[in-house]
Amino acid sequence: MSILATEQVSHSFHDKWLFTNLHFALQKGDRVALVGINGTGKSTLLKILAEQIVPTEGKVVKERGIKIGFLSQEPSFNGMETVNDFIYSADNEQQQLIKAYENLLISDKIDERILAELTDKLSALEAWEYEYNIKTILNRLQISDFNQTIDSLSGGQRKRLSLAKLLIDEPDVYVLDEPTNHLDIETIEWLEKLLTTGNKTVLLVTHDRYFLDNVCTEIRELDKGSLFIYKGNYTYFLEKKAEREAIDAATAEKAQNLLRRELEWMRRQPQARGTKSKARIDAFYELEEKSKGAQKKENVQLSVKISRQGSKILELEKISKSFSEKKIIDNFSYIFKKGDRIGLAGKNGSGKSTFLNLITQVIPPDHGNIIIGETTKFGYYKQEGLTFKQDDRVLDIVKNVADYIEMANGDVITASQLLTLFLFPPEKQYNLVNRLSGGEKKRLHLMRVLMANPNFLILDEPSNDLDIDTLNVLEEFLDNYNGVLVLVSHDRYLIDKLTEQLFIFENSGNLKIYNGNYADYKLEQEQIIRNEKERVKSTPVEKKAPSSKTEKKRLSYKDQLEYESLEKEIAEIENTIKQNAELLNTITSHQEIAAIALDIEKLQNELDNKSERWLELAEYM
Known part of the structure; x- marks a missing residue:
């Protein structure tokens, strides 16, 4: 069942129809990439689905209560003044408590009574994991100065801030227009893991083929106002698209040959008044439309002379x-x-x-x-x-x-x-x-x-x-x-x-x-990290009393409990992965193999996140 869809949506721009009577539906757990050449209406369709613009015709329908998160190429901040104002929503109790807690921690003088109250409220709302997720997202996207005015941010900073807010809000549907722009490679790889963890529903436009392949399980191409669906990765899409275009070209060529004969008939025929002649004339115009499919696809042509180069460059x-x-x-x-x-x-x-x-x-x-x-x-x-x-x-x-x-x-x-x-x-x-x-x-x-x-x-x-x-x-x-x-x-x-x-x-x-x-x-870097993790695990951690300078970095009681539990959880996950890997060698059903492989992938992502957190906490033990 679709949780977000269009009903006979048509949209025009500068007196040109981008698409007409388009049906586009997303089900829960879909991870879809929308592709097509510049100017076909990809960004426009995303804005329509995210209810940022109203289509010229038709409407968008969605499941009751569903929350859509939209990342635009040019984000809007609705008059917000500072980074802090934008990140923490005024109508979200958990976010407002976390904001107060973070502001208190960085203040010159910490009021222990207020800190205790905030800690109790965060515990009651079970918001500690949420607080950690927010910190992780902001750190990954290099957002640290929360008092900085939004007007002073560069285009790249604005895009990262908008992405951070969307990820923090955890919407039901992630609609992302070029999410990898202005991110470094490490952050892109982190974003891939985040979007593929859990049963997230994702619709995105991206030029990054690795990101597309790693995140999406389905590709939909918007071409000349029509939508074509491909269940598979980018390589599969290219193969099937080539097959479709070859079939379209052959059909159009046949239509052109027939059209030439019909054109002669049209020229010889006096203006038709009979039913039979009118039907043939209508068929002629339909044939004319089919024959247009054989138009040669235009591509950018790069061919320029290279200046002579000497020995010293x-x-x-x-x-x-x-x-x-x-x-x-x-x-x-x-x-x-x-x-x-x-x-x-x-x-x-x-x-x-x-x-x-x-x-x-x-x-x-x-x-x-x-x-x-x-x-x-x-x-x-x-x-x-x-x-x-x-x-x-x-x-x-x-x-x-x-x-x-x-x-x-x-x-x-x-x-x-x-x-x-x-x-x-x-x-x-x-x-x-x-x-x-x-x-x-x-x-x-x-x-x-x-x-x-x-x-x-x-x-x-x-x-x-x-x-x-x-x-x-x-x-x-x-x-x-x-x-x-x-x-x-x-x-x-x-x-x-x-x-x-x-x-x-x-x-x-x-x-x-x-x-x-x-x-x-x-x-090579992944191998170095694996070696370092093994070294840390096998080396006893020497506990030192914190100096007055590092007092604020001392682990809280909650963090100490988390550190101890993580050791057990990591060992359990590693054991489960090992058992699943051994199980793969004993079964022949393709469906069972696919299901176990998916479980291993999810467990590996969970293991990476918990190991990273364990290493972070280990620094302060």
């Missing part, structure tokens, strides 16, 4: 950079070579964008030298996007760089022809840039960077707001690109496919070079 000699007291890069050296394909990895704020600004000489280093080769020509795709005037047209953006562009095969084309290759048809080239969608602006920015024929290409989060089809074309272009590539992306699929080396930004300005892609690095 770029040398970094013991460079360092700090902001205030924080070291970003400390004494780092590297000589770039032809064919280098380097990914930058590290948490948000670790220094990746600073590194890019250093090598492109946007900012100077505090110490050391940056030597750029004479033939090195940078192409810098910035996360911030295009800079343009309010009266700039799409065509102006290209002509400001060049009127003619040389392609990889030596052909010279006009700015207008290049725009057409990037899916900006002539009628759209004279539109104002500020009327483009977010994805179209990103595509235009990418085109402007590539048309300068760079031989040292820097891409800072290129996958944000680009549809998957455009990303596939970009990947194919970069696969064959023979210049130097430096890539910053939270898209693990993109990093794995296009890079062969990582610069990893660690604490205190340490920049580590790792030979391999992100998947290799992740496997």
Whole structure:
């Protein structure tokens, strides 16, 4: 039974119908990804289901009392002033108690009587686990200054704050529009676990194929106003979509052949008045519609000339950079070579964008030298996007760089022809840039960077707001690109496919070079963590009396009980996983194997969370 659905929903935008009579239903426990090219109406459909906008026709129906959480690409904060005001809902008793408790703990003087009252109330409402979950969510999303005004937050901070609020509120249905934008890879992996733990109902739009595969069990494609459903992962979707398009093309080709004969009949026939003739005329128009399915699908075409590259490309000699007291890069050296394909990895704020600004000489280093080769020509795709005037047209953006562009095969084309290759048809080239969608602006920015024929290409989060089809074309272009590539992306699929080396930004300005892609690095890190857990378990914990400085960090009685119980729970879960794994070897039923495998996955997620909490508490024992 559906808990959220549309009934004959149709919606138009700028006098164009995005979809008509659309039926879209979610059942409890569904985890669905909505895919489609930019401009098909994915974000609009999410807003309609989340009751953020009213459809032009039709309506949304939902189960009584159901709560929908919506994450927009551009969050709204309803006049809230501070982070604290937004995080803790005024009408939620548990959240207000937790807010008071947290505010009391960070105050200069703690009133023990009030603390005792709050502790008793939180215990009575069984809110301690909820309080821990809130802390975990806020820490993971790097939200620590609760008195900061919302107006002072960057776009990325606003998106993370909005996501934090949604996760804290624990809605019945999670509706997420590009949830991985502005998150680092570690946080994305944590979010995957959170969304797949429990029987959550999730509907999301994302360009991140690993995230899509790891979270969703069903893909629905919005294509030319119609909805196509695929039960499976992204690879399965691609296979079945190709089959569907081949069938549609064959059907349309047959319709076109028949249409030619019918067209001759239409031309010869006088205006029809009889029933038989009228029926044939109606059939002609139906046939005409079917034949349109054979229209060639348009894709962005990337093919630009690469400038010649000399033997000296770029040398970094013991460079360092700090902001205030924080070291970003400390004494780092590297000589770039032809064919280098380097990914930058590290948490948000670790220094990746600073590194890019250093090598492109946007900012100077505090110490050391940056030597750029004479033939090195940078192409810098910035996360911030295009800079343009309010009266700039799409065509102006290209002509400001060049009127003619040389392609990889030596052909010279006009700015207008290049725009057409990037899916900006002539009628759209004279539109104002500020009327483009977010994805179209990103595509235009990418085109402007590539048309300068760079031989040292820097891409800072290129996958944000680009549809998957455009990303596939970009990947194919970069696969064959023979210049130097430096890539910053939270898209693990993109990093794995296009890079062969990582610069990893660690604490205190340490920049580590790792030979391999992100998947290799992740496997190595997981092994290190497993080894550390084994070491901690086998090493007796020495209990020390806390000093006056660390008095506030001393474990409460409740935390001590939790620490002791976690040891038993972890051992029990490990034993259950072992038993289930052994059981898999003794059964042949596919249904039973699938059910046990799902249990093992849930238990493993639970084990990871409890182990992480145990290690956290162990630091203060």
